[in-house]
Amino acid sequence: KSGQKKVASKASFEIGLVNAKEGEVVTRFPPEPSGYLHIGHAKAAVLNEYFARQYKGKLIIRFDDTNPSKEKEEFQDSILEDLELLGIKGDVISYSSDYFQEMYDLCIKMIKEGKAYADDTTQEVMREQRMDGIASARRDRPVEESLDVFENQMAKGTEEGLKNCIRAKISVDAGNKTLRDPVIYRCNLTPHHRTGDKWKVYPTYDFCCPIVDSIEGVTHALRTIEYRDRNAQYDWMLKALGLRKVHIWDFARVNFVRTLLSKRKLQWFVDQDKVESWSDPRFPTVRGVRRRGMTVEGLRNFIISQGPSKNIINLDWSLIWAINKKVIDPVAPRHSAVVKKDVVEISFADAAPETVEDRPKHKKNPDLGTKKTVFGGKKVLIDQDDAQTLKDGEELTLMDWGNIIVEKIHKNGDLVTGIDAKLHLEGDFKKTEHKVSWLAESDATPCELVDFDHLITKDKIEEGENFEDWLTPETVFKTEALADSNIKNMKVGDIIQFERKGYYRLDQPWSEDKPAVFFTIPDGKVVQKY
Numbered sequence: 001k002s003g004q005k006k007v008a009s010k011a012s013f014e015i016g017l018v019n020a021k022e023g024e025v026v027t028r029f030p031p032e033p034s035g036y037l038h039i040g041h042a043k044a045a046v047l048n049e050y051f052a053r054q055y056k057g058k059l060i061i062r063f064d065d066t067n068p069s070k071e072k073e074e075f076q077d078s079i080l081e082d083l084e085l086l087g088i089k090g091d092v093i094s095y096s097s098d099y100f101q102e103m104y105d106l107c108i109k110m111i112k113e114g115k116a117y118a119d120d121t122t123q124e125v126m127r128e129q130r131m132d133g134i135a136s137a138r139r140d141r142p143v144e145e146s147l148d149v150f151e152n153q154m155a156k157g158t159e160e161g162l163k164n165c166i167r168a169k170i171s172v173d174a175g176n177k178t179l180r181d182p183v184i185y186r187c188n189l190t191p192h193h194r195t196g197d198k199w200k201v202y203p204t205y206d207f208c209c210p211i212v213d214s215i216e217g218v219t220h221a222l223r224t225i226e227y228r229d230r231n232a233q234y235d236w237m238l239k240a241l242g243l244r245k246v247h248i249w250d251f252a253r254v255n256f257v258r259t260l261l262s263k264r265k266l267q268w269f270v271d272q273d274k275v276e277s278w279s280d281p282r283f284p285t286v287r288g289v290r291r292r293g294m295t296v297e298g299l300r301n302f303i304i305s306q307g308p309s310k311n312i313i314n315l316d317w318s319l320i321w322a323i324n325k326k327v328i329d330p331v332a333p334r335h336s337a338v339v340k341k342d343v344v345e346i347s348f349a350d351a352a353p354e355t356v357e358d359r360p361k362h363k364k365n366p367d368l369g370t371k372k373t374v375f376g377g378k379k380v381l382i383d384q385d386d387a388q389t390l391k392d393g394e395e396l397t398l399m400d401w402g403n404i405i406v407e408k409i410h411k412n413g414d415l416v417t418g419i420d421a422k423l424h425l426e427g428d429f430k431k432t433e434h435k436v437s438w439l440a441e442s443d444a445t446p447c448e449l450v451d452f453d454h455l456i457t458k459d460k461i462e463e464g465e466n467f468e469d470w471l472t473p474e475t476v477f478k479t480e481a482l483a484d485s486n487i488k489n490m491k492v493g494d495i496i497q498f499e500r501k502g503y504y505r506l507d508q509p510w511s512e513d514k515p516a517v518f519f520t521i522p523d524g525k526v527v528q529k530y
């Protein structure tokens with residue numbers, strides 16, 4: 001029972017997949033290259049990989065690139081890079097566009113068998129008819145005519161072709177509205193990022209997904225549960241075309257409070273310059289959360305702990321950051337920093353000469369090696385907040401150094417402007433009330449600590465609400481600080497702890513003319529101090 005906490009994350013997976021045989025399972029992660037990978041996609045990718053490995057099967061990474069108006073090479077490359085970052089390697093990389101010819105032929109087959117027809121009803125009317133369960137005037141169009149429209153008009157992108165689409169002839173008024181003659185092919189004249197202008201017609205998701213899954217040998221198609229209504233349609237397509245059946249296995253989307261995961265909405269923030277890029281630390285993209293200090297291990301642990309749950313919930317970010325903290329705490333080197341605004345100098349009349357010593361970067365993890373710490377000298381710096389707690393005559397401990405005795409606190413109103421003190425290094429640190437982090441003045445190196453707020457103020461944007469009405473006015477909070485000079489040697493991506501402050505990730509390295517920039521890593525506990 002004591003190990004229950006640890007295995008809880010694994011237990012949910014014991015459910016397994018229906019009809020899964022070791023060595024035969026094939027799963028696929030099918031991103032559309034229309035944006036950068038976000039944390040929701042990461043869940044889908046990790047789950048697909050998990051099942052492929054669990055059953056010693058195969059994982060296909062398939063770019064679902066059937067809509068040239070939204071897709072770009074840039075997105076495709078970034079998705080591959082991000083998957084690699086997550087440690088996910090497909091056994092096969094494929095593209096829906098590899099199957100354009102097969103799908104085109106299958107569409108012709110469907111038309112010839114009377115299972116699909118060309119329809120030039122306007123979009124608006126079509127939507128209304130589908131809502132009301134009314135047949136399209138074109139539903140019984142002769143096969144020859146539909147074929148002609150598809151092959152000679154739509155496929156060539158003529159004006160007449162552009163007015164038409166192909167619809168599967170499933171049902172006019174089924175209770176499940178996804179079965180009401182869904183569109184399976186439409187024209188698009190935008191050049192495709194892989195096939196150029198070879199095609200003027202493109203299959204819809206509803207047609208493409210089951211066909212490519214079946215052709216590629218997918219045994220288990222993982223889909224988020226909002227697609228559940230579409231499962232009947234998915235099965236219909238395969239049956240109508242005489243293709244091999246695929247098992248559908250649904251799982252819950254992840255959503256986070258005050259977070260948008262729609263690529264279209266994220267693109268808006270990029271286009272409006274509300275964020276720096278898709279890698280912005282306020283973005284829920286894989287790049288964004290990594291820049292904010294999320295580790296690959298933390299992200300994977302989080303997804304596995306969610307397991308294949310079918311409940312859609314609006315998760316709080318503190319959950320995932322708490323998991324990340326467990327990963328970084330034992331390995332984040334510890335350093336010292338003080339806030340520059342109203343920093344307080346402690347002056348020693350009896351200063352010892354300065355010494356530089358090697359000290360462990362992490363007292364509990366000697367493997368991390370040592371850092372240089374400057375001791376002694378005439379002045380050390382402490383935070384105003386700490387100075388506020390001190391009293392004349394008090395003996396306090398400067399952490400990892402020793403005790404000092406406060407002789408006089410200089411004030412301007414409530415603000416402490418300086419402290420005179422004398423060293424009492426041999427004093428007992430167990431007896432002091434205050435243990436304060438500090439920095440030798442000669443060692444103080446400028447840096448910037450940056451914290452962020454969520455981009456929107458509302459936990460969940462409901463259907464019909466516009467996210468643009470809920471933008472957080474201020475989302476970046478910069479604090480100038482001074483840190484020990486070891487930060488001069490840190491590289492972008494280094495994760496450290498500033499003692500008694502929190503965890504930080506270096507985003508811009510220190511240089512002679514620019515301070516180092518650190519991003520605050522939420523630890524899931526401290527309520528951020530905006």
Ligand code: ATP
Nearest residue numbers: 030031032040041043044224252253254261262263
């Ligand atoms: P968007 O609507 O933001 O464009 P999408 O779902 O259409 O997202 P895809 O690139 O088609 O984006 O998604 C690839 C895979 O990731 C799909 O299998 C999809 O179900 C899954 N996925 C997308 N968002 C989430 C989410 N929030 N939680 C879990 N899985 C998700």
Ligand code: MG
Nearest residue numbers: 031032064205
């Ligand atoms: Mg999609």
Ligand code: MG
Nearest residue numbers: 032262263264
């Ligand atoms: Mg979508």
